[in-house]
Amino acid sequence: MTFDTHALADVVLADSGGIETRLGGLWERAPHVILFLRHFG
Amino acid sequence: MTCRERAGQVRDRYDDLRATGAGVTAIGTGGRRYAQAFIEDESVPFPVLLDDDGVAADIVEMNTLDLASVLRPDALFKGARTLARGNRQHKTGRRPTQLGATLVLGPGNELLYLDKEAFAGDHADLDDVLAALAPD
Numbered sequence: 001m002t003f004d005t006h007a008l009a010d011v012v013l014a015d016s017g018g019i020e021t022r023l024g025g026l027w028e029r030a031p032h033v034i035l036f037l038r039h040f041g
Numbered sequence: 042m043t044c045r046e047r048a049g050q051v052r053d054r055y056d057d058l059r060a061t062g063a064g065v066t067a068i069g070t071g072g073r074r075y076a077q078a079f080i081e082d083e084s085v086p087f088p089v090l091l092d093d094d095g096v097a098a099d100i101v102e103m104n105t106l107d108l109a110s111v112l113r114p115d116a117l118f119k120g121a122r123t124l125a126r127g128n129r130q131h132k133t134g135r136r137p138t139q140l141g142a143t144l145v146l147g148p149g150n151e152l153l154y155l156d157k158e159a160f161a162g163d164h165a166d167l168d169d170v171l172a173a174l175a176p177d
Contacts (some may be wrong), residue, residue, distance in 0.1 A: 002152060002155065003100055003101050003102055003152075004100060005146060005150040005151070005152050006150050007100050008097060008100045008101065008146075008150075009146075009150050011096055011097045011100065013068065013090040013091060013092055013096075013097060014073075014090065014091055015076070015088060015089060015090055015091065016073040016074070016076040016077040016080065016089065016091065017073075017077075018073070021066075021088070021090060023090075023097065024150065026064055026066055026146075027064075027146040027147055027148065027150070028148060029148060030062050030063060030064065030147070030148070031061070031062070031063040031064075031145050031146065031147040031153055031173075031174055032063055032064040032065070032066065032145070032146055032147070033058055033063055033064070033065045033066070033143065033144070033145050033170060033174070034066055034067075034068060034143070034144040034145070034146065035047075035048075035051060035065070035066070035067040035068065035141070035143055036067075036068050036069070036092075036097075036098060036101065036103060036141045036142040036143070036144070037044040037047065037048070037067055037068065037069035037070075037141050038044050038069070038070075038136075038137075038139055038140060038141050038158075038161065
């Protein structure tokens, strides 16, 4: 039921403005809720 | 339940989530323009990132939509309830069979909470998420 959290941390994704975020940076200092949505519909 | 309805649920509890000291970010599939419309239409207060190629989703190994999950009684009930509330399915992204998930990660890449949807609309209870953020 788990997965490679270190691999997820290394993923870099962009927002709608093209600004990139390394996911691991989000929870580096404090817990972070990640919501995977099926789509934006 | 549509993803927009889910975004509204989280938006309505956003202050509670932030009060624990945690951040919130959504990840979804779809183009930039469609993501921006989603943010504006639903007044989404948290960042939204695009995972159109499913790089992050594949690492988490999300469940996928299939006929059995669509025909589950609880899935049919939630779908009917969503329609009754006036929500409608908008355009889907490039990965329409991908289901969602809710995660809480912390320093050291520690996984504090994980809930993968078993069917469309099978979203994590936000009270459970809050409990994972503030276990005491």
